[in-house]
Amino acid sequence: ESCTDLESLFLIWKEAHLEEKYFKDSFPGNGLPACFAKNWTPDGFLSENKKDIEILFVLKEPNESESIKKSDFGCKEFWIKNNIHKKISIPRRMFKTAKNLLDNSDLDQDTWFQKAAVMNLNKRGGYSQCNYHRLKNYVIIYKSFIEKQIEIINPKKIVFLCGNNDDTKEIIRMLNVS
Numbered sequence: 706e707s708c709t710d711l712e713s714l715f716l717i718w719k720e721a722h723l724e725e726k727y728f729k730d731s732f733p734g735n736g737l738p739a740c741f742a743k744n745w746t747p748d749g750f751l752s753e754n755k756k757d758i759e760i761l762f763v764l765k766e767p768n769e770s771e772s773i774k775k776s777d778f779g780c781k782e783f784w785i786k787n788n789i790h791k792k793i794s795i796p797r798r799m800f801k802t803a804k805n806l807l808d809n810s811d812l813d814q815d816t817w818f819q820k821a822a823v824m825n826l827n828k829r830g831g832y833s834q835c836n837y838h839r840l841k842n843y844v845i846i847y848k849s850f851i852e853k854q855i856e857i858i859n860p861k862k863i864v865f866l867c868g869n870n871d872d873t874k875e876i877i878r879m880l881n882v883s
Contacts, residue, residue: 711749711857718828718850719745731829731843737773744769744778744829750858751786751818759807759820761860762799765840765867769830781830789818795866799823802864822858826851826867826876837872844876852881 708714722742725731746767750758767784771777789796796818803817827843844851855863863882867873 706853708853709857711854714850714853714857715745715747715828718847719743721847721850722829725846731827731839731846738776740776741773741778741829744772744781746781746825746828746830747783748785748823748825748828749783749854750822751789752821754819757820758822758858758860759862760803761822761824761855761858761863762802763863763865763867764795764823764825765835765873766825766827766829766831766843768833770832772830773832783823785823786818790814798866802866806862806864822860824851824854824858835868837870837876841872841876841879844879848879848881855880855882 708717722745725742746769748767767781769781772781785796785799799821800812800814800817803821804812807820827840828847829843831840865873865877867877
């Protein structure tokens with residue numbers, strides 16, 4: 706509760722990953738070793754600006770398929786932030802959504818991200834296809850952390866880029882966001 710910045714929150718959250726007793730229920734898939742509990746994929750602000758965030762994009766989980774194959778668990782790069790200027794699908798969709806939602810013709814691909822942040826619900830990561838049962842378990846376990854991250858980012862709008870199926874809708878309803 707006393708966390709006021711993402712760095713502090715993430716330190717406690719990472720520690721909680723390691724202390725989680727029933728982590729296999731929140732793993733992205735079967736057969737992963739216990740050391741995957743320490744896997745962490747960062748997210749947060751897309752620029753150095755940490756005030757006046759217009760949009761928070763919420764995703765299910767980062768695709769860690771390659772890391773899982775290599776058993777390369779630990780802190781990863783903030784992939785979206787590092788690829789924001791590339792014309793690849795996720796950042797491009799975020800830009801188009803920001804432009805539409807903010808109704809701002811001044812917004813362009815070189816500046817839109819300065820008022821945006823990204824949050825993966827599951828910080829451990831998963832595969833290219835999400836296991837909704839395990840994602841739901843992760844959200845149940847880490848709900849207070851997820852809500853605190855949203856509070857710290859303090860966006861004016863939240864956009865869920867999690868799909869539009871009943872499982873996703875149930876997970877979103879579990880969160881205390883409006």
